Amino acid sequence: MSITLDFNGKNLAKSKTLNLHFLPAKVNGDGNANVETYFNNYTHEAPEYGSGVVTNALRGYPLVGNRMQVPEGYKGIVLQETEKPLSESTDRQLRLTGVFDEFTYWNYDKVPSNGDPYRQALLMADVAQALSEPISEEDLETEIKRNRESKKENSS
Template sequence: MSITLDFNIKKLNRNTSKGLHLHYLPAKIDGDAHANVDTYFNNYTRSEHPFEGRVSTNALRGYPLLGEQIGVPDGFKAAVLQETRQSMRGLTARQLRLTGTFDKLMFWNYDRLPSNSDCYRQAMKMIKVSDALTVPVDDDEIKRQTEDHV
């Protein structure tokens, strides 16, 4: 299967000003239709004062949500891609186009405070770990390290 990404660097940088407001919800929603998020969800989001305005509250289908704004790590650009045509069985080529970029998103948990044990935060921490593991090490540094421990 081939995947074609439809965007260029100029378009990627221009879409940053679009100002997308993304929500990462702990739910699977079987649907692809337009949702009036501003009217039926964003209007009910409140900042909680006991948490110094860091935590927001809302509800989804009667379940309480606790959320926090999380930024995209420095040096990275986050993009929203949309499939241009419906994927059908046997279709071998897919095409995705850039619909916008974002620099932060609202991460929600059901009835639990956002923390470092959340999957999104752990994934973002792995970026730092992978950067540390891929830093080139020269022979002089290896000799210094081994001499210090002998």
Template sequence: MATIHIRSGKSNLDCNNRKLSNIQSVPFKIHADCDANVNKYFNNYIKTDEKGQTSASFRGYPLKGKPLGLPEGYVGVVLHESVKPETEKCERKFYVTYKFSKIHYWNWDKAPSDNDSIVQALQWMDIAEALHSPILEE
């Protein structure tokens, strides 16, 4: 398996100090890689009900979501790879461009629940902790 390097910010190494980013996970794939006017076209329309459940729309599709916190002791990072690997065996370098401590998770017209893979994936971290932490002698 190829080696993967993860490095802190390319041009600005002070990304630790940067404000935590607002990361949103959406149930669709946009076939583009570009900046988007998320504030005006999306964040503007997010509504929160009494239960903390949020709703929004994308291209007319109704979305339901909620914020998911990362387990304690973990931090989320957004990685950027400037050079795409030519083969699978190439060494790969990723740079940390953003950090986050929670994700706003969206489903298409379905309230997020424990049935969603991402919620379950986050649960694994707690289980892993219990399974793999060293047993201390009393």
């Protein structure tokens, strides 16, 4: 099975910016939803939970969320499958439907924190970048020297 992504840099620059929500729910639906009228209009700031925290409800369940930025150097994209696959081995094609720089991350009845698995996954982008950056000879020599001095101080 292969997955084909149907977009290029020109499409990315011209794509419409989306108002995106990351919800802790699975919605069994495939049609349009009037999110602005029936969801966004009921989102309110909740300073009692902390700075930047918002509240709402979905099907009677309380939601607590906050607006998050896509990590620096990254671009959020939304892809949609053009045709439903007939089987697991069928080739799939996804097309670009929009882009986003920020989104609202929601939890059920709990203030979002860095302990949430999704937010921890976003932090991994910074860790991956730090681990993949090249180290210069000068930086390496400086670190070796610092470690030797640290060992001398600890043994004294």
